[in-house]
Amino acid sequence: MRLIFLGPPGAGKGTQAARIAEKHGLAHLATGDMLRAATAGDSPLSEKARAIMASGGLLPDEMIIELISAPVSGAKTTGFILDGFPRTVPQAEALDKLLAALNAPLEAVIAFDLDEKAIRQRIIGRGSEAGQHAREDDRQEVITRRMAEYRRHTQPLRDYYQAKGLLRPVDAAGTVEQVSAEIEEILAEKVLTA
Ligand code: AMP
Numbered sequence: 631m632r633l634i635f636l637g638p639p640g641a642g643k644g645t646q647a648a649r650i651a652e653k654h655g656l657a658h659l660a661t662g663d664m665l666r667a668a669t670a671g672d673s674p675l676s677e678k679a680r681a682i683m684a685s686g687g688l689l690p691d692e693m694i695i696e697l698i699s700a701p702v703s704g705a706k707t708t709g710f711i712l713d714g715f716p717r718t719v720p721q722a723e724a725l726d727k728l729l730a731a732l733n734a735p736l737e738a739v740i741a742f743d744l745d746e747k748a749i750r751q752r753i754i755g756r757g758s759e760a761g762q763h764a765r766e767d768d769r770q771e772v773i774t775r776r777m778a779e780y781r782r783h784t785q786p787l788r789d790y791y792q793a794k795g796l797l798r799p800v801d802a803a804g805t806v807e808q809v810s811a812e813i814e815e816i817l818a819e820k821v822l823t824a
Contacts, residue, residue: 637742640752657705686775742802
């Protein structure tokens with residue numbers, strides 16, 4: 631299965647992607663995690679990238695596309711869940727091109743629905759649970775920027791994938807188990823109708 635998990639920050643994409651990937655033997659490709667690993671050093675480029683991430687902004691499309699292309703190609707046969715990518719229409723277009731060249735089309739885009747109040751509560755909760763290991767970009771003022779970036783650049787992807795008949799919304803306000811069950815239902819339907 632080749633899937634995208636699409637949704638605002640704090641909607642539970644990462645948690646669900648890890649669970650579903652493990653259960654179905656899929657690669658979990660999370661660009662945020664890849665970027666945190668790739669920018670851990672102290673080169674000027676890493677520092678610049680970290681500053682953008684810490685402020686809640688998005689990194690340039692070309693950089694992200696380069697980062698994700700090899701892992702996507704590598705997971706062509708096992709299948710994958712893309713978590714945090716694509717986040718812009720140009721990224722989605724580049725992914726389409728890559729997958730067309732690999733002859734490996736997407737099966738579904740799971741869209742996590744959650745209202746803004748719940749998003750803030752989730753992110754704040756994630757920060758306090760993590761204590762001193764909290765992510766720098768989970769701070770209050772940064773959440774506002776991340777939400778704005780989401781609305782401006784990522785939300786339009788819902789229409790993009792809806793037009794392709796791939797969008798499958800889930801209610802992300804439920805418990806981890808409820809949301810997983812809803813996703814499993816969609817995947818079972820996909821397999822049965824494939
Ligand atoms: P995440 O862990 O998915 O919330 O990503 C953390 C940060 O990494 C984001 O706020 C962005 O700064 C950057 N990032 C992750 N994925 C992308 C992407 N697909 N496009 C641009 N920036 C990204």
